[in-house]
Amino acid sequence: MTVAHAIEADVLRRQDPQLADILLAELDRQSTTLQLIAAENFTSPAVLAALGSPLANKYAEGYPGARYHGGCELADVAERLAVERAKLLFGAEHANVQSHSGSSAVLAAYAALLRPGDTVLALGLPYGGHLTHGSPANFSGRWFDFVGYGVDAETGLIDYDQVRTLARNHRPKAVVCGSIAYPRHIDYAHFRDIADEVGAYLIADAAHPMGLVAGGAAPSPVPYADVVCATTHKVLRGPRGGMILCGADLAERVDRAVFPFTQGGAQMHTIAAKAVAFGEAATPAFTAYAHQVVANARTLAAGLAAEGLVVTTGGTDTHLITADPAPLGVDGRDARGRLAAAGIVLDCCVLPHGDDRGLRMGTAAVTTQGMGEEEMVWLAALLAGVLRGERESQKAREEVRELTGRFPPYPG
Numbered sequence: 001m002t003v004a005h006a007i008e009a010d011v012l013r014r015q016d017p018q019l020a021d022i023l024l025a026e027l028d029r030q031s032t033t034l035q036l037i038a039a040e041n042f043t044s045p046a047v048l049a050a051l052g053s054p055l056a057n058k059y060a061e062g063y064p065g066a067r068y069h070g071g072c073e074l075a076d077v078a079e080r081l082a083v084e085r086a087k088l089l090f091g092a093e094h095a096n097v098q099s100h101s102g103s104s105a106v107l108a109a110y111a112a113l114l115r116p117g118d119t120v121l122a123l124g125l126p127y128g129g130h131l132t133h134g135s136p137a138n139f140s141g142r143w144f145d146f147v148g149y150g151v152d153a154e155t156g157l158i159d160y161d162q163v164r165t166l167a168r169n170h171r172p173k174a175v176v177c178g179s180i181a182y183p184r185h186i187d188y189a190h191f192r193d194i195a196d197e198v199g200a201y202l203i204a205d206a207a208h209p210m211g212l213v214a215g216g217a218a219p220s221p222v223p224y225a226d227v228v229c230a231t232t233h234k235v236l237r238g239p240r241g242g243m244i245l246c247g248a249d250l251a252e253r254v255d256r257a258v259f260p261f262t263q264g265g266a267q268m269h270t271i272a273a274k275a276v277a278f279g280e281a282a283t284p285a286f287t288a289y290a291h292q293v294v295a296n297a298r299t300l301a302a303g304l305a306a307e308g309l310v311v312t313t314g315g316t317d318t319h320l321i322t323a324d325p326a327p328l329g330v331d332g333r334d335a336r337g338r339l340a341a342a343g344i345v346l347d348c349c350v351l352p353h354g355d356d357r358g359l360r361m362g363t364a365a366v367t368t369q370g371m372g373e374e375e376m377v378w379l380a381a382l383l384a385g386v387l388r389g390e391r392e393s394q395k396a397r398e399e400v401r402e403l404t405g406r407f408p409p410y411p412g
Contacts, residue, residue, distance in 0.1 A: 031408055032401050034379070036346040038208065038320045039180075039360030041237045042369070043273075044280060050054075050273035051239055056226050061265040063255060078272045086243060089214055092222050094251035095274040097274050098266040099242030102207040102231040106243060107139060109227045110174075112257035113201045116143045118173040121166055121200070123158070124148025127352050128181035128322075129313040130205060148171065151182075151352050156313040159183070162191050167198045177221070181349045181360055183301075183316035185209075188224035193244035204228045205361040209240075209318055211235025211364070215290020219316060226250060235293060235319050235364045237286075238277025241270050243359040289367060293319045296363040299373040303380025309359075310354065319362045322349055328387045332357030342386045343400035344379075357410025367405040378403075 013020045030042070043051075055078060062066040064076035079097065086095035099105035114120065120140075122133035127150045131138040134146025147170050149163045167175060175195045178185050188204065195202040204221035210230035212218035221228050228245040232238035246254050259266070280286055294317070302320045305311045310324040325335040332348040336359065339346060349360035366375070382399060385391035 003041040004214050014412065027410075031410070032404050033343040033345050034400055034404065035365035036344060036361040036363070038347065038360055038364070040232075040362075041211075041233050041234060041364045043233075043237055043239060043411065045276070045388060046280070046283060047239055047273045047276050048381070049238075050276050051269050054273060055272050056269035058268045059265050060268050064261065075268045078268060078275060079266070082271050082275035082278060084399060085275055086284070089278050089282050090210075090220065090222050090228075090245055092228070092245035093248040094254070094285050096244040096246075096254055096258050097241075097271050098263065099229075099244060100263060101240070102205070102242045103130075103132050104258075104262060104344070105229040105231075105242035105244050106127075106130075106203075106205055108146065108254065108257040108262050109203050109229050111261050112250065112253040113203070113227065114144060114173055119145045119147060119170050120174050120176060121147050121149060121163070121170065121172040122176035123179050123182070124150050126350055127151045128179035128349070130178070130180050130207075133178075133205070147390060155353055157184060157350055158186070160187065160255075163191070164194050164197070165179070167194050167200065171198050172200050174203050174280075176203045176205055177225075177312065178207065179313075180208065181320070183297075183318055183320045184313055185219055185317045186221070187219045188219060192224040199225045205230075207231040208234055208320060211281070212290050212294065212318060215287045215293075217287075217290040217294050223236070227254065232274050232277055235290065235362075236277060236281060237364070237368065238271050239273035241267070241274060243274070256287075292372065293363050293367045295373055296367050296371065296376050297321055299376040299393050300361075300363060300380055303377050304384065307380055307384030309384065319364045320360070321362070322351070322360050324351055324357050324358045325387055328384060330387050332359055335359055335387055338386055338393065339383060342382075342391070342396035342406075344383060344386070344396075366407075367408070369404070369409050371403075372408050376401065391402075 058075050060072045060075040064079050082097045083095045123129040132140045134141045152159045177191045202225045204225035206221050207230050209218045213220045232241045266371045297316045297319050301311050301315045304323050308327045312322040336348050346361040348357045351358040386396050
């Protein structure tokens with residue numbers, strides 16, 4: 001049964017046709033436009049089935065074997081399965097799969113290791129740092145004293161010498177490595193060495209690359225970081241949610257920081273869907289997928305550069321690309337709007353060492369659809385043509401619809 005058939009056949013169509021129409025329209029939007037948002041992907045039908053399972057009804061506050069509600073026997077089995085699969089997949093001693101999001105996972109990591117007022121060293125927001133890395137609008141910037149490191153002005157790469165100097169000068173309680181817009185692999189061993197020198201915890205915020213780590217297409221932070229925070233969607237292709245990995249020595253502190261300190265009842269249907277995703281990510285098919293995601297990103301980045309966009313760091317090691325469309329005569333916000341009209345959905349981002357906004361995109365979703373490097377070459381030319389005004393939006397929209405028709409996210 002396809003996703004559309006499930007919506008049509010389910011009681012939702014009869015009981016709430018208005019919402020059913022909204023869901024079908026969203027399925028059509030996703031299926032007929034190109035999803036290049038770096039943080040998005042298409043889950044499998046099995047993940048969707050778990051999300052809509054009877055576990056959605058179960059209140060399971062606490063942890064397996066120590067719940068605050070009765071009737072959790074099978075919920076315990078499901079959570080233990082998710083935990084064991086996560087530990088095996090990433091080679092971690094301990095896994096907490098209850099975090100509702102990547103941000104709540106980071107909050108719990110801070111709660112486990114820090115106290116309000118502690119100094120934390122993290123990638124500055126203008127260089128791709130996340131809101132939880134010290135934004136004044138976020139709990140992190142209000143509760144902790146963040147010091148931001150940056151990237152080299154010429155290469156766009158993390159300036160590890162600056163990180164070390166800042167660490168020596170500020171003696172942080174924790175060093176955070178991770179980004180929402182850094183397209184290269186992070187040298188976790190280098191960060192570990194810096195953290196050890198100043199006696200700091202190392203927290204890896206690996207929300208973006210963790211799916212690549214699962215597929216062996218990116219280095220793992222697990223052997224180096226005290227705590228690893230991640231999302232279960234993005235390249236990992238699971239449900240929207242978070243997880244935390246750590247050593248056995250920090251397991252109790254991390255678990256108590258998730259529950260009862262920062263969250264209440266676990267979302268058991270989401271945890272079941274995480275278990276499904278971890279199982280899928282342990283297969284040879286997912287390994288091939290993760291490597292194809294990177295190959296597609298590199299091909300797309302090279303194509304965009306050939307078309308005249310300035311690609312940050314000169315390319316990518318991951319699924320993620322950031323680029324400046326200014327050489328084509330358009331800024332990031334305008335570019336995003338033009339591309340949306342053509343059926344190409346992506347994000348804006350702040351470019352390092354500049355006030356202009358660039359474009360941020362990723363290849364996880366289009367690779368899930370089965371697209372390869374040939375399609376990435378075509379996509380780079382189409383994208384640039386739209387931005388130059390050489391490809392009329394409606395015509396480009398028809399081309400996109402034809403491509404997505406050949407590569408549907410949910411065949412059948």
